[in-house]
Amino acid sequence: xxxxxxxxQNDVVRVCYxxxxxxxxxxxxxxxxxxxxxxxxxxxxxxxxxxxxxxSEKLEGVKAGYIKTTLRLPRxxxxxxxxxxxxxxxxxxxxxxxxxxxxxPAKFLNILRHRPIIFDAxxxxxxxxxxxxxxxxxxxxxxxxxRMIDTWSCRMADAVMLDTQAHINYFVREFKLxxxxxxxxxxxxxxxxxxSNKTSAGTGGKSIKEKDQLEVLYFGSYIPxxxxxxxxxxxxxxxxxxxxIFTMIGKGQLLPEMKRLASDIGLKxxxxxxxxxxxxxxxxxxxxSDICLGIFxxxxxxxxxxxxxxxxxxxxxxxxxxxxxxxxxxxxSHKDNAILCRPGDxxxxxxxxxxxxxxxxxxxxxxxxGREYFVNNFSSEAIGKKVLEILQRGNLT
Numbered sequence: 001x002x003x004x005x006x007x008x009q010n011d012v013v014r015v016c017y018x019x020x021x022x023x024x025x026x027x028x029x030x031x032x033x034x035x036x037x038x039x040x041x042x043x044x045x046x047x048x049x050x051x052x053x054x055x056s057e058k059l060e061g062v063k064a065g066y067i068k069t070t071l072r073l074p075r076x077x078x079x080x081x082x083x084x085x086x087x088x089x090x091x092x093x094x095x096x097x098x099x100x101x102x103x104x105p106a107k108f109l110n111i112l113r114h115r116p117i118i119f120d121a122x123x124x125x126x127x128x129x130x131x132x133x134x135x136x137x138x139x140x141x142x143x144x145x146x147r148m149i150d151t152w153s154c155r156m157a158d159a160v161m162l163d164t165q166a167h168i169n170y171f172v173r174e175f176k177l178x179x180x181x182x183x184x185x186x187x188x189x190x191x192x193x194x195x196s197n198k199t200s201a202g203t204g205g206k207s208i209k210e211k212d213q214l215e216v217l218y219f220g221s222y223i224p225x226x227x228x229x230x231x232x233x234x235x236x237x238x239x240x241x242x243x244x245i246f247t248m249i250g251k252g253q254l255l256p257e258m259k260r261l262a263s264d265i266g267l268k269x270x271x272x273x274x275x276x277x278x279x280x281x282x283x284x285x286x287x288x289s290d291i292c293l294g295i296f297x298x299x300x301x302x303x304x305x306x307x308x309x310x311x312x313x314x315x316x317x318x319x320x321x322x323x324x325x326x327x328x329x330x331x332x333s334h335k336d337n338a339i340l341c342r343p344g345d346x347x348x349x350x351x352x353x354x355x356x357x358x359x360x361x362x363x364x365x366x367x368x369x370g371r372e373y374f375v376n377n378f379s380s381e382a383i384g385k386k387v388l389e390i391l392q393r394g395n396l397t
Contacts, residue, residue, distance in 0.1 A: 012045045013391060014090045016115075018106050020051035020076060020098025025279045028190035028308060029122060030096045036188075036384020048096075049080045074141075077105050084109050091115060092391050097122040100153045107156045118390060119157035120185075124171065127152055132224055132301040133253060151175045159390055161185045166304030166326040183390050187308050188383045189315035189374070191283055212376050214244050214357050217289035219282060220309050222252035227296030227323070232258060235347035236265050238353060246270040249285060251278055286316045290363070291356050294322025298344040306331065311378050314338075317371035319363045321352045336361065337370040 015037060018384055021030045037044050051072065080102075090113070097120045110117055114171045126146040129136040136142045154160045154175065160182050162168050169180040177390070216235075228248070235246045248258075251274050262270055286292060292313035295302055303325040313320045322328070323343035332335065332338040339356060341348040356363050376382060 010302045012043050013043065013092075013388065014088075015043070015391070016047055016084075016087055016090040016093045017044050017096055018047045018080070018084070018093050018109075019096045019099040019102035020080075021099055021102075021120075022048055023048075025307075026276060027097075029103065029120065029187060031190045032043055032188040032211060032380045032383055033185070034098070035190075036380040036382070037387055038384070040384040040388045042069045042384070045090065047080060049076050049083070051076045067326070073101075080105065081109065091112075093117045094387075095119045095157070096176050098194070100125055100149050103153045103156050105256055111312055116158040116391075117156070118159045118161060118387075119153060120161045121150075121154060121171070122161070122163060123167075124150050124174070125246055125267070126171070127174070129299055132299050133225035134224075147175070151177070152179065156285075157181070159183060161387070161390070163187050164327040165302060166329075169187070169326075170300075170304055172187070183382060183386075185386050185390075187306065187311050187379075188378050188380060189308065189311040190380075191279060191286075191315050198304040205220075212243065214291065215289045216244060216246045216291045216293060216353060217249070217285060218293045219249040219277075219285065219348055220252075220307070221250055221276075222254040225295060225297040225299050225300065225302035225305065226307075227298065227344060228252050228254060228258045229261060230296035230344055230349055231293060232262050232265070232267065232270070234349040234353065235262075235267055235270050237346060237350040239267065239269050241269075241354070241357075244269060244353065244357065247273065247285070247289070249275075249282070251275060263394065282312070283316060286313065286318055291353060292316075292318045292320050294338075295322060296323045296341070296343055296345075298348060302343065310338075314370040314378065317367050319356050319366045320370055321349065321356070337366060337373045339366065368375060371389075 010153070017034060023030055034044050058259055070115065092115055093106060093110055095103045095117060100121070103117070103119050126143065130138050130143045134352060136146065154171065154177050162171060162182055162184060163186060165184045168179065168184055171177055171182060172179045198283040218228070218231055220226055231246065231248070238244050246269055248270060255274065259272060294310040294313070295307055302323070304327050306327045309355070310320065310322055319339070321341060324334070324340035325343060328340060332340060334340040339352045339354045
């Protein structure tokens with residue numbers, strides 16, 4: 001961000017939020033930032049065109065090839081350009097997630113405006129497709145192209161947002177980028193403002209004995225970093241605990257494999273709901289659960305992210321168990337606002353579930369502290385304030 005630009009001089013900060021960014025349910029990143037900025041008095045003008053439904057669709061496009069994608073791009077960007085030409089003055093441009101390609105036309109359109117560009121990278125396309133999900137072969141032309149896109153999309157921006165400091169460390173190391181360009185902005189949750197404003201943290205008013213069963217809830221996509229196999233093996237360890245039931249909501253890359261694993265080890269205490277549910281329904285599932293689960297994978301990416309599901313559970317005010325990793329360090333506190341266990345360790349997860357099952361006071365404490373911590377640090381207003389602080393700094397390069 002140029003040192004001669006000071007947004008602090010303006011009574012109202014005006015932002016052009018640009019790109020083919022997703023606004024779909026389950027991907028709240030852009031909604032949280034836009035709402036958060038507006039809650040902090042920022043005037044946000046959206047210059048948006050639908051292209052990708054979400055990151056999964058983008059990665060499927062990468063896997064399938066570039067010809068169809070390339071043919072669609074001119075029409076999409078022509079429409080974006082037309083919308084941009086109608087936008088009045090702005091103090092800064094934010095290229096929304098996932099805008100790794102959008103940053104290039106954004107840079108061109110912004111030349112005459114001379115305004116700073118902030119790119120919400122959020123994730124690495126190379127890391128996600130090649131290293132984590134392994135849908136693109138390492139060393140291939142596609143892999144090299146993805147690495148180049150990651151590198152140059154960040155170089156083109158004046159400032160770059162990622163979700164955790166651990167993720168920033170990865171980008172700086174992997175793509176040889178200056179650390180001062182990056183800023184950690186948490187994912188947050190879109191559930192409270194729309195659906196759960198009347199909910200309160202705690203166990204839902206019923207003890208486990210009154211409910212007969214303790215429900216342990218997992219929701220999300222079946223991708224390697226989530227460590228769903230760890231959850232299934234923990235369920236096997238706890239199968240003699242007749243009052244514990246696991247509910248698994250979602251679908252994705254590893255769902256067939258995980259269902260086979262559950263069948264092979266003879267699980268009877270697990271219920272697969274093989275679909276993504278809308279946010280309003282997800283809130284109801286979280287509310288009626290007793291314990292919510294985060295991620296437990298051991299991939300490199302799993303060790304440096306805090307996914308949306310973690311913030312969702314804190315948002316609704318439910319006891320959370322997730323893996324201890326580089327990203328949670330200094331963010332989540334064991335037995336204060338979450339229970340942290342070793343990644344990839346089904347025994348440790350099973351023990352954590354039993355600890356919460358047998359200690360109603362601890363369950364309630366973690367739920368309430370987690371909710372309070374969320375409001376203060378991860379609500380849309382708190383996240384919008386973080387982004388506004390980035391916009392107002394005039395010493396970024």
